Amino acid sequence: xxxxxxxxxxxxxxxxxxxxxxxxxxxxxxxxxxxxxxxxxxxxxxxxxxxxxxxxxxxxxxxxxxxxxxxxxxxxxxxxxxxxxxxxxxxxxxxxxxxxxxxxxxxxxxxxxxxxxxxxxxxxxxxxxxxxxxxxxxxxxxxxxxxxxxxxxxxxxxxxxxxxxxxxxxxxxxxxxxxxxxxxxxxxxxxxxxxxxxxxxxxxxxxxxxxxxxxxxxxxxxxxxxxxxxxxxxxxxxxxxxxxxxxxxxxxxxxxxxxxxxxxxxxxxxxxxxxxxxxxxxxxxxxxxxxxxxxxxxxxxxxxxxxxxxxxxxxxxxxxxxxxxxxxxxxxxxxxxxxxxxxxxxx
Ligand code: NAD
Ligand code: IPM
Ligand code: MN
Numbered sequence: 528x529x530x531x532x533x534x535x536x537x538x539x540x541x542x543x544x545x546x547x548x549x550x551x552x553x554x555x556x557x558x559x560x561x562x563x564x565x566x567x568x569x570x571x572x573x574x575x576x577x578x579x580x581x582x583x584x585x586x587x588x589x590x591x592x593x594x595x596x597x598x599x600x601x602x603x604x605x606x607x608x609x610x611x612x613x614x615x616x617x618x619x620x621x622x623x624x625x626x627x628x629x630x631x632x633x634x635x636x637x638x639x640x641x642x643x644x645x646x647x648x649x650x651x652x653x654x655x656x657x658x659x660x661x662x663x664x665x666x667x668x669x670x671x672x673x674x675x676x677x678x679x680x681x682x683x684x685x686x687x688x689x690x691x692x693x694x695x696x697x698x699x700x701x702x703x704x705x706x707x708x709x710x711x712x713x714x715x716x717x718x719x720x721x722x723x724x725x726x727x728x729x730x731x732x733x734x735x736x737x738x739x740x741x742x743x744x745x746x747x748x749x750x751x752x753x754x755x756x757x758x759x760x761x762x763x764x765x766x767x768x769x770x771x772x773x774x775x776x777x778x779x780x781x782x783x784x785x786x787x788x789x790x791x792x793x794x795x796x797x798x799x800x801x802x803x804x805x806x807x808x809x810x811x812x813x814x815x816x817x818x819x820x821x822x823x824x825x826x827x828x829x830x831x832x833x834x835x836x837x838x839x840x841x842x843x844x845x846x847x848x849x850x851x852x853x854x855x856x857x858x859x860x861x862x863x864x865x866x867x868x869x870x871x872x873x874x
Contacts, residue, residue: 528558528831531588533581533617535566536610537804538814538863539594545816545867546592546823549843552871553836555827561588565617566610566804567598576601576613585617585797590830592823593617593799599806614799615663623789623797624659624689625696626768627825630775630785635849639780639857642752649756650778653700656768657693658789660685661719663765683719685764690726696790697762698734707759709740711747711767723764744771751775772801781856783815786822794830798822808855812862815854817844820870843873 534540563581596610631651640647665682701708710727712720731739776782789797800818828837852869853859
């Protein structure tokens with residue numbers, strides 16, 4: 528079990544440390560952790576956010592546990608040197624095209640959602656976000672117009688094959704859950720989305736047991752707050768999925784709770800919280816490590832088939848939350864280490 532650990536910037540190392548403690552506590556046979564530099568931290572040490580040595584560690588590993596990258600002191604750098612290129616580069620280099628972002632309300636947390644308890648209590652959804660295409664990876668640039676002003680531009684595009692492979696992930700996920708798949712797009716305006724919708728309908732023929740629906744992304748944002756319980760699996764593009772998953776996190780209670788898995792065709796995956804480096808609380812021991820701990824659970828499930836250990840971690844987090852182990856993000860007083868201790872104690 529060779530696991531690459533890329534802690535990154537800001538709260539990344541703080542939350543990753545707790546997730547590693549949890550993994551180590553499980554006495555997994557052959558567990559081997561290999562650390563690597565990413566993000567602003569890597570740029571400071573090696574002059575690049577995703578050094579070749581880190582990429583090699585990632586390629587040699589069975590799975591990657593990722594903290595977060597992002598450092599405002601790097602905002603002046605050329606885009607290819609910015610910390611965020613580490614995570615974008617890893618997703619692309621390893622072909623991690625399917626991003627799974629589950630969101631459910633833990634028992635006892637209904638009162639901590641930004642929504643009314645009876646609305647929040649019904650949330651149990653999975654966002655399947657395409658991760659290798661869209662406006663993220665299209666050509667981009669800043670050009671000067673005839674009148675002298677600058678114009679920034681980013682190409683949004685999806686090829687049918689890119690949509691088809693994420694569609695299959697969405698349909699299979701829905702088949703293993705409540706059998707409902709909602710495809711979110713902006714087909715009333717974007718040609719990218721028209722192709723997306725056409726392919727979703729085409730692939731649906733292979734999954735007669737799954738009920739496919741379509742929703743425009745603006746309505747989806749509204750419905751996610753109005754009645755999130757209507758969603759089972761949501762499949763959407765890279766940009767819409769990024770935005771909707773942060774929104775889903777607050778419906779559940781906090782961004783400090785949402786884990787994710789980024790998968791390629793096989794079992795190799797990268798696992799990370801959906802949040803970023805949180806510079807506003809970095810270095811203060813305040814960050815909630817639960818999202819990263821839950822990402823470690825996803826790692827055991829999806830890359831190693833260790834369902835029992837994954838469920839044990841999830842149960843320990845749920846028990847801690849049920850006992851009122853809340854970080855500042857949930858209005859509580861527990862710090863990062865205390866939350867880690869509380870989860871370990873319940874493991
Ligand atoms: P963010 O997710 O880092 O923080 C948003 C807000 O949520 C902040 O107030 C922060 O304190 C809070 N927060 C986030 N995680 C938390 C946790 N575990 N516990 C408690 N509170 C938490 O988003 P941002 O502020 O927009 O971005 C900061 C940096 O992170 C940027 O450089 C951005 O590019 C980067 N980023 C990286 C990733 C990633 O590595 N995958 C993801 C998102 C953002
Ligand atoms: C995420 C982040 C990244 C994204 C950034 C840091 C590139 O917001 O993982 O959700 O937009 O995918
Ligand atoms: Mn994001």
